[in-house]
């Protein structure tokens with residue numbers, strides 16, 4: 001019997017991927033545009049948490065069906 005090889009390698013770090021910061025602001029939506037501006041500003045400033053917050057604001061902003 002051979003033991004299966006276990007790799008004690010580095011812990012897999014899930015990349016804090018861009019999707020966290022991805023957002024699709026809806027054109028003409030003031031809330032989205034404000035958040036999108038904050039997102040850009042935070043990106044320039046390198047403030048990851050602010051980017052995340054702004055992106056989340058956009059993602060979670062309801063626009064209703066057929067808007």
Ligand SMILES: [Zn+2]
Nearest residue numbers: 029031032061
């Ligand atoms: Zn919106």
